[in-house]
Amino acid sequence: MTLLRRLALGLLTSTALATGALAQAGGTITVYTSQPSDQMAAVVEAFNKDHPEITVEVFRTGTTELMSKLQAEFAAGSSPADVMLIADAVAMTQLKNDGRLYAYDNAPLAGIPAAVVDPDHTFFGTKLITTGIVYNTTLVKQAPTSWADLEKPEIAAQTIMPSPLYSGAAVIHVGTMVQQPEFGWPYYETLAKNGAVAGQGNGTVLEAVARGEKAYGIIIEYMAMNAKAKGSPVDFVFPKEGVSSITQPVAILKDSDNIEAAKVFVDWELGRAAQEQSAAQGYFPILEGVAQPAGYPDPASLKILSADPAKMLAADKETKETFSDLFGG
Structure with missing residues (x-):
């Protein structure tokens, strides 16, 4: 059963925001993201209404360039990034396989479909x-x-x-x-x-x-x-x-110097306030009871093309090279 069909059939329960991160968490976190800049500015504003004690710095670019920047930083010794929020579960899987992601076992997953959650709890889908x-x-x-x-x-x-x-x-x-x-x-x-x-x-x-x-x-x-x-x-x-x-997963980098504040951000992204904001920004929400954007079709009416993420990851370099041969870049 596809994820969208799960949503349409109402197999998800209502979400109550869990308290996986310490309420006292504060300081600064840096979010690396591919989400459009205007949307991220609104995300940070909404997050800070709930958590003014945490300062969020954002670096935004396309996912491929973002991953290149991150890999260069890793090669140099460290990255300022604490949280990843990118529209690419394949890239997240690569980070996981490289041992770069933090396993957040206490993330608030009530009402979040298992299909968008990494089994090892290193990344979590936030939208469709x-x-x-x-x-x-x-x-x-x-x-x-x-x-x-x-x-x-x-x-x-x-x-x-x-x-x-x-x-x-x-x-x-x-x-x-x-x-x-x-x-x-x-x-x-x-x-x-x-x-x-x-x-x-x-x-x-x-x-x-x-x-x-x-x-x-x-x-x-x-x-x-x-x-x-x-x-x-x-x-x-x-x-x-x-x-x-795609599900735009969110993840915490294992080497973050502010894990607790990063947990608060992840908790918020998986909660109702963020889901309602996502719907307002034009995304299919993943939580039952959050109205989808006006003019969008019933998710049950959509056919989702199946694909094997493992094969996609294994073929990533070849895919980009072949595409470049055909279209340039």
């Missing part, structure tokens, strides 16, 4: 994000309905996508698509041959489509849906073949 198709409503008269539509030469030539060399969500999406028998690398080869291009992150895709520089894009749903709600000439399609999904 799917990838589909955005299109410019002034340029496109007939909306696409499937991933296969993008292969058509006249559509591919007007299509832009995020690059896994920059975006963690793109890593998951490309990794998922190449595991599908009906797509695989031949799908991306066709897109490249017919003129599709890659930008950097999802933001570059949205900008290009909203401005009319491209008519179609591959993008995470909340960016397109938020832009549409604000009056941008875009709309979003959940392709009929299915969508890839």
